[in-house]
Amino acid sequence: MDPAIDVEREKVVRDLTLAGCVEAVHNAPRPVMLPLLENATGGELQTDGAVAVVQLKDCDTLISGNDVTFPTLTARPSSKLARYVRTQVLSIRDIWRENAAYGVFDLSRMIVRSVRRSHSGSARRVIAADRGK
Numbered sequence: 001m002d003p004a005i006d007v008e009r010e011k012v013v014r015d016l017t018l019a020g021c022v023e024a025v026h027n028a029p030r031p032v033m034l035p036l037l038e039n040a041t042g043g044e045l046q047t048d049g050a051v052a053v054v055q056l057k058d059c060d061t062l063i064s065g066n067d068v069t070f071p072t073l074t075a076r077p078s079s080k081l082a083r084y085v086r087t088q089v090l091s092i093r094d095i096w097r098e099n100a101a102y103g104v105f106d107l108s109r110m111i112v113r114s115v116r117r118s119h120s121g122s123a124r125r126v127i128a129a130d131r132g133k
Helices: 005-018 080-097 100-132
Strands: 022-029 036-038 044-046 050-056
Touching (some): 005 022, 005 044, 005 050
Antiparallel strands (some): 036 044
């Protein structure tokens, strides 16, 4: 999953639109939404705080490339060079992430973050206990 979760939201809306299943889309702001979040594994997530409200319809028509009623959707970079570079980066990233060395690195990173969180939590409890005296 992309750390910029707004990109993931736009992918879902784009896929539904390309399938011809969208009647209308509205990005509604959420009143209390932090721009930086942390997922369950400690990874950082970024958001603009909006939620996509999609009114669906039957998916009986496909949108062709000549349909001007829908805005242009940027599904891939327009330049052949940019597409080539992106493909190479994604391939190298996939090879790296499937590597055993990356697995050890990722596990050790999670352990370090967990230990840091537990130490900062215990330090907060000690400070709170000292203030209560």
